[in-house]
Amino acid sequence: MNGKLYWKNRLPFLLTNLVCMIALTVFLFVIGNSLSAVLLILIAWIVIVSVGLGFTYWKRKRQMQRLLDMTGQLSERYLISEVMELPEQAEDQVYYRILKMAGKSMLEQISEVKRERLEYKEYIEQWIHEIKTPITAMKLLCENHRTDWTKELLLELEKTNRFTEQALYYARSEHTEKDYSVREMALSNVVHQAIADNKYLLLQNGVHLKVEEMQDTVYSDEKWVRFILNQLIANAVKYRSEQPVLHFPPAGSRIR
Amino acid sequence: MKQKIFIIEDDPLIRNELNTLLQSNGYETAAPELFSNVIDRIKAEQPHLILLDIKLPGTSGFSLCTQIRTFSDVPIIFVTSCNTDMDELNSIMLGGDAFITKPYNMAILLAKIASLLKRAYPAQQNEQLTYGGAILHLESSSLEYEGQRVELTKNELKILYYLFRNAGKICSRGDIVEFLWDNQLYVDDNALSVNINRIREKLAGIGLKDFIKTKHRQGYTL
Numbered sequence: 001m002n003g004k005l006y007w008k009n010r011l012p013f014l015l016t017n018l019v020c021m022i023a024l025t026v027f028l029f030v031i032g033n034s035l036s037a038v039l040l041i042l043i044a045w046i047v048i049v050s051v052g053l054g055f056t057y058w059k060r061k062r063q064m065q066r067l068l069d070m071t072g073q074l075s076e077r078y079l080i081s082e083v084m085e086l087p088e089q090a091e092d093q094v095y096y097r098i099l100k101m102a103g104k105s106m107l108e109q110i111s112e113v114k115r116e117r118l119e120y121k122e123y124i125e126q127w128i129h130e131i132k133t134p135i136t137a138m139k140l141l142c143e144n145h146r147t148d149w150t151k152e153l154l155l156e157l158e159k160t161n162r163f164t165e166q167a168l169y170y171a172r173s174e175h176t177e178k179d180y181s182v183r184e185m186a187l188s189n190v191v192h193q194a195i196a197d198n199k200y201l202l203l204q205n206g207v208h209l210k211v212e213e214m215q216d217t218v219y220s221d222e223k224w225v226r227f228i229l230n231q232l233i234a235n236a237v238k239y240r241s242e243q244p245v246l247h248f249p250p251a252g253s254r255i256r
Numbered sequence: 257m258k259q260k261i262f263i264i265e266d267d268p269l270i271r272n273e274l275n276t277l278l279q280s281n282g283y284e285t286a287a288p289e290l291f292s293n294v295i296d297r298i299k300a301e302q303p304h305l306i307l308l309d310i311k312l313p314g315t316s317g318f319s320l321c322t323q324i325r326t327f328s329d330v331p332i333i334f335v336t337s338c339n340t341d342m343d344e345l346n347s348i349m350l351g352g353d354a355f356i357t358k359p360y361n362m363a364i365l366l367a368k369i370a371s372l373l374k375r376a377y378p379a380q381q382n383e384q385l386t387y388g389g390a391i392l393h394l395e396s397s398s399l400e401y402e403g404q405r406v407e408l409t410k411n412e413l414k415i416l417y418y419l420f421r422n423a424g425k426i427c428s429r430g431d432i433v434e435f436l437w438d439n440q441l442y443v444d445d446n447a448l449s450v451n452i453n454r455i456r457e458k459l460a461g462i463g464l465k466d467f468i469k470t471k472h473r474q475g476y477t478l
Contacts, residue, residue, distance in 0.1 A: 203430075
């Protein structure tokens with residue numbers, strides 16, 4: 001709490017006191033009181049008012065500081081109105097009510113927005129599942145009725161599939177704990193799968209593949225590893241040099 | 257004897273194309289369009305393997321699988337566009353043998369079918385192909401001609417396998433390379449030429465000349 005401002009606010013009260021003190025002093029002198037009696041009254045007045053004001057200031061300052069600290073500690077600060085106690089001062093109680101009303105309306109807004117976002121995400125996930133059927137159909141058509149342009153189409157389908165996978169995993173990445181299941185999986189399986197997913201991309205770009213024997217199994221989530229490998233392969237092709245070589249060395253080293 | 261595969265899939269286009277794909281790979285197929293009496297048809301036709309879509313109108317692939325398992329141990333491959341783990345777990349627990357997500361990788365689908373069939377029916381494997389007097393032995397990875405045999409490497413075996421399967425037709429270099437990639441043999445164009453030449457040398461060694469003909473700018477053929 002801003003001390004200077006607090007005392008500035010008290011100025012009218014202090015001035016009133018000062019004016020009364022002066023009036024009383026004049027009056028006492030006029031009706032014939034001695035200087036010492038007047039001084040005694042004045043000093044007593046000043047002391048009582050000072051102590052009273054000082055105590056009030058100290059108490060108020062502490063109360064405000066407590067509130068500020070409480071708010072500072074909350075991670076969701078807009079919940080302060082739920083956490084703090086009902087204040088004692090009448091004006092404070094009005095502010096408290098206002099705080100509560102504002103907080104409530106904001107909470108409603110937030111949960112509305114959250115709900116909308118969840119609905120939209122579920123729609124996207126559903127859409128991605130649905131789109132896989134026509135992609136599969138197109139792939140099958142191309143494989144079964146090969147002509148001179150089916151390879152190009154299959155390449156584009158690979159791209160399409162990659163984008164839908166990206167969207168799916170982006171949507172799922174926000175709550176991976178529900179989607180992640182660690183199991184034992186053969187490294188070679190997931191590597192060959194990832195290569196197969198990008199077959200046309202690699203062939204089209206003349207990438208030379210060096211895949212070593214991989215006997216190891218690891219513990220991880222196969223879907224996610226496959227997704228990551230797909231991204232790595234796609235990026236490797238995008239930022240390739242003249243004679244691109246994709247090297248999958250056995251366990252312990254990284255994919256170059 | 258051809259092996260029969262039963263396709264249970266509700267999307268008509270995919271169903272037809274799967275049909276074509278499997279038939280062109282030497283399998284006999286049956287693909288019902290309505291699913292009300294699918295169980296009876298399975299009992300009647302006794303397929304060697306079933307491709308089962310999880311999402312079907314009116315019924316679920318899982319419940320069908322459970323029903324099938326009451327009377328048969330036929331290998332079942334689940335296909336689906338969902339790939340949540342619940343689905344995968346369910347399919348394993350209900351007795352499915354494998355699980356493939358859409359969009360299928362054709363080569364992987366065919367490979368899984370082949371390996372499941374091999375496991376389930378070990379006796380019935382078609383282990384050799386013949387053409388022009390030459391016998392390609394898949395199990396022993398060798399080629400036989402007039403009593404003489406020559407050993408083949410993995411690459412050479414796969415290349416010859418592809419040529420034998422498309423015997424008489426022109427196989428473009430691109431198609432052969434793609435076929436090898438589908439079998440996890442990642443050769444490039446140069447390596448293909450090298451392999452073809454090596455095969456030719458080996459064949460010449462057992463008296464088989466001009467077996468693989470080069471069609472200028474188009475590819476190779478037997």
